[in-house]
Amino acid sequence: MKKIVVDHLKYKYPLGEELALQDISFQIEEGEFIGIIGKNSSGKSTLCQALVGLVPHFYKGAYGGKVIVDGLEVKTHTIAEISLKVGMVFQNPFTQVTGSKMTVYEEIAFGLENIGLPREEMRRRIHEVLKLMKIEHVKDRSPFDLSGGQMQRMAIASIIAMKPDVLVLDEPTSQLDPAGSEEVFQAIQDLSGQGITVIMAEHKMEKVAQYCNRVLLLHEGKLVDFAAPEKIFSRNDLETYGVAAPVYTRVCKALGMKKQGCDSYPVTLKDAELALRGSLG
Amino acid sequence: MIKVSNLSFSYTGGGVPVLSDINLEFDQRTTAIIGQNGAGKTTFVKLLKGLLKATYGEILIGEYDVKMRTAAELARKIGLVFQNPNDQIFKRTVLDETMFGLLNIKMGRYTAEKLAVEALELVGLDDKLSMNPHDLSLSEKKLLCIASVVAMDTDIVIFDEPTIAQDHAGKEIIRRIIQKLKEKNKLVLTIIHDMDFVAENFDRTIVFNEGKVLLDGSTREVFSQKDVLEEANVEPPGITQLANRLGLKNTILTVDEFLHECAK
Ligand SMILES: Nc1ncnc2c1ncn2[C@@H]1O[C@H](COP(=O)(O)OP(=O)(O)O)[C@@H](O)[C@H]1O
Ligand SMILES: Nc1ncnc2c1ncn2[C@@H]1O[C@H](COP(=O)(O)OP(=O)(O)O)[C@@H](O)[C@H]1O
Numbered sequence: 001m002k003k004i005v006v007d008h009l010k011y012k013y014p015l016g017e018e019l020a021l022q023d024i025s026f027q028i029e030e031g032e033f034i035g036i037i038g039k040n041s042s043g044k045s046t047l048c049q050a051l052v053g054l055v056p057h058f059y060k061g062a063y064g065g066k067v068i069v070d071g072l073e074v075k076t077h078t079i080a081e082i083s084l085k086v087g088m089v090f091q092n093p094f095t096q097v098t099g100s101k102m103t104v105y106e107e108i109a110f111g112l113e114n115i116g117l118p119r120e121e122m123r124r125r126i127h128e129v130l131k132l133m134k135i136e137h138v139k140d141r142s143p144f145d146l147s148g149g150q151m152q153r154m155a156i157a158s159i160i161a162m163k164p165d166v167l168v169l170d171e172p173t174s175q176l177d178p179a180g181s182e183e184v185f186q187a188i189q190d191l192s193g194q195g196i197t198v199i200m201a202e203h204k205m206e207k208v209a210q211y212c213n214r215v216l217l218l219h220e221g222k223l224v225d226f227a228a229p230e231k232i233f234s235r236n237d238l239e240t241y242g243v244a245a246p247v248y249t250r251v252c253k254a255l256g257m258k259k260q261g262c263d264s265y266p267v268t269l270k271d272a273e274l275a276l277r278g279s280l281g
Numbered sequence: 282m283i284k285v286s287n288l289s290f291s292y293t294g295g296g297v298p299v300l301s302d303i304n305l306e307f308d309q310r311t312t313a314i315i316g317q318n319g320a321g322k323t324t325f326v327k328l329l330k331g332l333l334k335a336t337y338g339e340i341l342i343g344e345y346d347v348k349m350r351t352a353a354e355l356a357r358k359i360g361l362v363f364q365n366p367n368d369q370i371f372k373r374t375v376l377d378e379t380m381f382g383l384l385n386i387k388m389g390r391y392t393a394e395k396l397a398v399e400a401l402e403l404v405g406l407d408d409k410l411s412m413n414p415h416d417l418s419l420s421e422k423k424l425l426c427i428a429s430v431v432a433m434d435t436d437i438v439i440f441d442e443p444t445i446a447q448d449h450a451g452k453e454i455i456r457r458i459i460q461k462l463k464e465k466n467k468l469v470l471t472i473i474h475d476m477d478f479v480a481e482n483f484d485r486t487i488v489f490n491e492g493k494v495l496l497d498g499s500t501r502e503v504f505s506q507k508d509v510l511e512e513a514n515v516e517p518p519g520i521t522q523l524a525n526r527l528g529l530k531n532t533i534l535t536v537d538e539f540l541h542e543c544a545k
C-alpha cells in the first residue's frame with residue numbers, strides 16, 4: 001500500500017527568492033525506511049516539513065502539487081489532523097521543547113495528554129519510550145538541563161510515544177556520540193520493522209547506507225534520484241551534489257570491486273569486506 | 282604550550298568528580314579529543330579556557346597558571362568555539378558578532394573589521410555580513426562561531442564538536458581551517474565524534490572515558506588499540522575497521538593509505 005504520495009510538489013517560502021522544492025514526485029510504501037540526503041540548503045528540512053503539513057500551513061508561501069499521507073491530503077487537512085498520523089522530530093531539539101513543562105517526564109506526557117490518552121496507557125507508553133531511548137535516569141530533570149544528546153533522545157521519545165504511523169526525523173542524531181547514534185538507528189529500525197514508515201534526513205552516509213532501504217537524493221530543491229543505497233552511492237556524479245559516498249563505497253570504487261552479484265558497489269562494512277576478501281592478500 | 286597536572290573537577294562541591302587526576306601536556310601537534318557523551322570533554326576545555334576553576338590541580342598555559350590570568354589575558358592566548366552556538370552568539374549581525382572579540386581586546390575598528398571579514402571569507406559567510414545570526418542555519422551558526430574565534434588569531438584554538446550539522450562542504454571548510462592554523466604553528470585542539478575526520482586530520486588523539494584519560498598517543502597508535510577503544514565505547518574509523526577485518530597488518534587511517542597498501 002502506498003503510504004505517502006508526493007505529486008509534482010512545488011513550494012516557495014514567503015521570503016524565499018527561489019523555489020525551495022521544485023516539482024518533486026515520489027511514492028513510499030508502508031513500512032519503508034527512507035533516507036533523505038543532499039548538501040545543506042538542498043531542501044531536506046523543507047521536504048520533511050511538507051510531509052507533516054508545516055509546509056504550507058505554518059510557513060504559508062506558494063504551494064503547488066499534492067502531498068498525500070495515508071490517504072490524507074496535507075493541503076486540505078489541519079496540522080492537528082495530520083499529526084495524528086505523522087510525527088516529526090526536528091533538527092534542533094530546542095525548537096521542539098514546549099518550554100512549559102518542568103520535567104522530561106511531563107514533557108513526554110504533554111503530547112499524550114493532548115490526544116486524550118487514558119492515564120494508565122500514558123504511564124505505560126512513557127515508561128516504554130524512556131527505556132527505549134535510555135533516558136530513564138533523567139526523567140525528573142528539567143528539559144533545559146539536558147545535554148544536547150539527551151535532549152535529542154527526549155525529542156525522539158516524545159514523538160515515538162504518540163505511536164504515529166509515519167515517523168519523520170530531521171537529522172535526529174547530530175548531537176549524539178557514535179554509540180548513541182547507533183542505538184537510535186537500531187531503535188528506529190525496530191519501529192520500521194513493526195510497520196511504521198520512517199523518513200529521515202541525515203548526513204551520516206554510512207548509517208543511511210546501512211539502515212535505509214531506499215535513499216532520496218535532493219539537490220537545489222530538485223529530486224535527483226530515489227533508489228536503493230547501492231545505486232545512489234555508486235553514482236559517478238555524487239560529488240557534484242555535495243555528497244560523499246560511505247568510505248566503504250569509495251574504497252571499492254577505487255579498486256573497481258562491485259558488490260557480489262550486482263552492478264553497484266558495496267555500501268556497508270560487511271559488503272565491502274565480502275567484495276574485497278579473497279581479492280586482497 | 283599547555284601543561285595540565287593532577288587536574289580534578291566536580292560541578293557540585295562534594296559530588297562525583299567529572300574529571301579526576303588528569304595529567305596532559307600539549308604541544309603543536311593537532312590533537313583530537315574523543316570519547317562518549319558525558320565523558321568530560323567539554324568540561325576539560327572549559328577549564329583550559331578558564332571558564333571553570335579546577336577543584337584540584339594546576340593548568341599552565343605557557344608559563345602562566347590559568348588561575349592567575351584575567352579573562353582578557355586569556356582571550357588573547359586561547360580561543361574556544363563552543364559546542365552549542367547559542368551559548369556564544371549574542372550580537373545582531375554576523376559582522377558585529379565576529380568583530381566583538383577583537384574590539385573587546387581593544388583593537389581599532391578598522392583593523393577589527395578587516396580581520397573579521399577575512400575570517401568570514403574563510404568560512405564562506407562573507408556574503409551574509411549584515412544578516413542576523415539567529416536567521417542562520419545551525420551549520421552556518423557553527424561556522425560563524427568558528428570565524429569569530431579564528432579572527433582572534435590566538436596561539437591556541439579549541440573547537441568543541443565543530444562538524445555537527447555540517448555537510449561534506451562544511452567539513453572541508455573546517456579541514457582547511459585546521460590545516461591553516463597548523464601551518465601557522467598554532468595548537469589546535471578539537472573535541473569530535475567523527476572518527477574518519479579524526480583519522481584524516483589529527484596527529485594526536487586522546488580518548489576520554491568517565492573523566493579520565495584512557496588513551497593518548499599518535500592517532501595511528503590510538504586507533505590500533507581496538508580492545509581499549511571498545512572499553513570507551515569508541516569505534517575506530519570505518520576504513521580502519523575494514524582493513525582490520527581483511528587482515529591488513531598495519532593500522533590504516535585513510536582511503537589513500539588503504540589503496541596504497543593494496544597496490545603493494
Ligand atoms: N523559513 C524560511 N524562509 C525562507 N527560506 C527558507 C526558510 N527555511 C529554509 N529556507 C530556504 O529553503 C532552502 C532549503 O532549505 P532547507 O529545507 O532547510 O535545506 P536543508 O534541510 O537541506 O539544509 C534553502 O535555500 C533555505 O535557505
Ligand atoms: N553545568 C553543569 N552542571 C552539572 N553537571 C554538569 C554540567 N555540565 C556538565 N555536567 C555533567 O558533567 C559530565 C561531563 O559533561 P561534559 O563535560 O559536557 O561531557 P562531554 O563534553 O564529554 O559530553 C556529565 O555527566 C554532565 O552531565
Ligand SMILES: [Mg+2]
Nearest residue numbers: 044045091170
Ligand atoms: Mg535541514
Ligand SMILES: [Mg+2]
Nearest residue numbers: 322323324364
Ligand atoms: Mg561536550
